[in-house]
Amino acid sequence: MASPILPGSGLGSGLDIGSIVTALVNSDKAAQQSQITKQTSITTAKISATGALKSVLAAFQTAMDGLNKADAPAFSGFAATSGTPATLTVTSDNTAVNGSYNVVVNNLASSSKIASAAFAGGASSAIPTGTLTVSQNGINYAVNIPSGATLQSTRDAINSTLQGKGITANIVTDANGSRLVVGSTVTGAGSDISLSGIAGLAVDGTTKMDGTATGAGYISALAADASFSVDGLAVTSKSNTVSPVGGISMNLLAGGGASSVVTVGTNTTGLQSSLQAFVDAYNKVITTLTAYTTPSLDADGKPTVSKAMTGDSLPRNLISAVRNELVNVPSGSGGNGQLAVLAQLGIQTDQKAGTLSIDSTKFAAAMAGGMSGQVQSLFSGSTGLISRMSAAIAPYSQTGGILDQRTSTLSNTQRDLTNQQSALDLRVSNLTASLTAKYNAMDLLVGQMKATASNITSFFTTLNAQKSG
Incomplete structure (x- = not known):
């Protein structure tokens, strides 16, 4: 839309009408425009922060789901390995015990x-x-x-x-x-x-x-059972997935007398890797919350610029919910040297940042103290940490949950601000047109008055000249 303000000075008055109208309009809209601009910036930042928080909670839940798979226990206290993976692969659970077994596969189940x-x-x-x-x-x-x-x-x-x-x-x-x-x-x-x-x-x-x-x-042959031996003891199975030894599951892959030595030992490396994966996923949530809540500080350490969620109760409540589960001891746990909290595994909390870290020395001591077989129960099951942590974040991350409701409210606010801006723009346009018309009319009137004054002056000048002559 072309501006109704005419450039340059008025022909009649010599005034800069365009500058005058612009100054008057800007003065009129300044307070409301400042408020709309500020609220739009704040709302946009909060929408972005809410989306980032939901995204990081989804990533945290995905990481926990990955660590809680029943068919691939991440916190198994013992690890079974196959000396010949081409012959058979093997997994173990917390009921396995240290040892080695010689397995010979005569034929596979078909x-x-x-x-x-x-x-x-x-x-x-x-x-x-x-x-x-x-x-x-x-x-x-x-x-x-x-x-x-x-x-x-x-x-x-x-x-x-x-x-x-x-x-x-x-x-x-x-x-x-x-x-x-x-x-x-x-x-x-x-x-x-x-x-x-x-x-x-x-x-x-x-x-x-x-x-x-x-x-x-x-074709070829009748369906057959798998035939194999464990330390010389003959075993048959209708499936190639077998569990001839307590706590150990084997997947037979090759027959014809192929053999493999299966070894079971404490899963120290695997447990530390899984614990680190949990710690990293948890820390990502905490650092994201911190980034959106902690204001910038000046050289003296005093808060200067607030962040999108500074002073907001939502992140405070979320942080409190997840931190509570880290120290919560389920009923019946922790007695007689049982593993009940992460601190017993050497996982400690940074008091300032709120993030977790693993003390390798304390972790090694916990493993040496026989806690490896209890890590699975600490994390898994209906009262395990993963289940409790999932329940703590669910009200925030689930579809239609707290974060979705917050996003919906902020989106409504953003639409309202857009409508306010449109209304203000229309008001500014109308006011500009009105003031311009008035000043142009004034300029025309001043021009007419100047012309009249010039005529009168010219008349009297002529009259005086005649008298003098």
């Missing part, structure tokens, strides 16, 4: 895979209507084969119906034609698959396929 007779017409071969029964481990699964079905649509029907049962079908074409091949993720002797109910698709899963066009049966 699953069933069967093939139907060959269809010369390929994947588009017609399949009779009816119910195909897929049997495994004494359980029969019914698959409906509708009118007009083909070998391909039959495959798709099996996959759709038995999704989640570990049974899948595909089509394999050999020299004799296309065959329906059905396999399973279920391993172990007796888990062989068989098909019945549809002409041309019947398969006895205990009969080996002979390779002819009409031949059907299992």
Whole structure:
């Protein structure tokens, strides 16, 4: 929008109308504009700080979730290692004890895979209507084969119906034609698959396929159990994931007499690494809160510039909530030398910054004192530190929680300030136009009066000249 203020001096009055109007308008809007600008800056900073705080809490929760995985215990007091990872991998929990075990894997557990007779017409071969029964481990699964079905649509029907049962079908074409091949993720002797109910698709899963066009049966071998030994003691299992030794889980990867020595020892390095991961994630929360609450200091150490959340009760309450859990001792814990608080592991708090750090010497002493097996219970479980810490931050970080509500309120304030700015801009525009019109009218009137005065003066000058003559 073009400015209604005319540049330069008034032709009649000689006054700088533009400067006068600008000065008057600026004087009128200054107080309100200053307030809007200040509040907009504060609100924008608070929105940014609230978003940063929610982000760091989400990262903290993700880190805690990672440390609290049931299938990968981060705080296990003992660590099991496999001397030959290509033969088997191993994990342990807090019930494991120090020791070593020689494991020899004779053969792996295998699953069933069967093939139907060959269809010369390929994947588009017609399949009779009816119910195909897929049997495994004494359980029969019914698959409906509708009118007009083909070998391909039959495959798709099996996959759709038995999704989640570990049974899948595909089509394999050999020299004799296309065959329906059905396999399973279920391993172990007796888990062989068989098909019945549809002409041309019947398969006895205990009969080996002979390779002819009409031949059907299992491919390669029947489903089998894993066979292995631990220190010479023979063990069989329907699965390749086995737990023959208390507190130790092994995943068998290679058979044929492959061997590996499994060793279990105190998980000192792993525990310290997991504790450091927790400490780092916690410290990130504290340093973020500090950055948005602690004002800048001058050379004398006196507060000068406030931060976005300086004096705000929200971060104070959050800090109090998370710090309380660090020293909270669950009921029934801490007696008879039991591990109950982080300080017993050498984790200490910086009294000024509020951050955590690990004293390596004290940590080593705790491990030597037999506390390694108790770290898992300190952090995990319904009363563990991770569960309690998650509950402490949930009211702030969850969807619709305190931080989301704060963001919503601030966004409303920001929209209101935007509306106030628009209203002020409109008022300034109207006032500028009004004052400019008035000063221009005044300038015109002054010009007219000057012209009249000039005429009168000229008249009397002429009259005096005539009298003198």
